[in-house]
Amino acid sequence: MLLFAVSAGVPVVLVLGAVTGWSHSVIGAPTWASWVIAALAIFIGLPLAWFSTPLGTRIATNLLLKAYRRDGLEYVERQYLSKLAPYRAGLQLFNLALALDHAGDQDGALVVYRHAADCGSPPAMVNLAYWLSRRGEEDEAREWLRRAVEAGYTRVVPGVGER
Missing domain, CATH: 1.25.40.10 (Tetratricopeptide repeat domain)
Structure with a gap:
């Protein structure tokens, strides 16, 4: 269950960070890098979350x-x-x-x-x-x-x- 929560939660947080500009303002990542990180988290995290159910x-x-x-x-x-x-x-x-x-x-x-x-x-x-x-x-x-x-x-x- 913890694996599911982390695997599903991290991509959501990163996407929200990219959408709201949080990752740009807080960690100094350029907007394009925020979106790339969010996309990679979705691509890896959501299948991992699915297969942990x-x-x-x-x-x-x-x-x-x-x-x-x-x-x-x-x-x-x-x-x-x-x-x-x-x-x-x-x-x-x-x-x-x-x-x-x-x-x-x-x-x-x-x-x-x-x-x-x-x-x-x-x-x-x-x-x-x-x-x-x-x-x-x-x-x-x-x-x-x-x-x-x-x-x-x-x-x-x-x-x-x-x-």
Whole structure:
């Protein structure tokens, strides 16, 4: 929600600053520069605000899911996620893994959970540990749970790594 507020609020403030001449008088920016800054804020901020809403997140996940099914994980990572910070890419991969999991593709979800966990996503680490535990790979499951706790994950996950 904070991301939405900042991403939507900053462009509005900059446009108002350009329209009222505030940015020209207060920060000394020429009028044309005020408008360029405002336009860039709109071009970057509003899509970011949109994709931080629940509907925008679902649309982004569906886009990744279609690309994954059509072209594979390497394509998705190269085309869509390479521009993001690793942690943010991990969150997007986590959403993709959840979508695959809900669609019944557990093998694909496991691969994507592993990539998301490698990017540092604690929820992906926990889900990866869960699936590894279900497959009988308890040692690796416990290792991913340990990493998730080290990364700040605080929820208790019953049944994982307890065999």
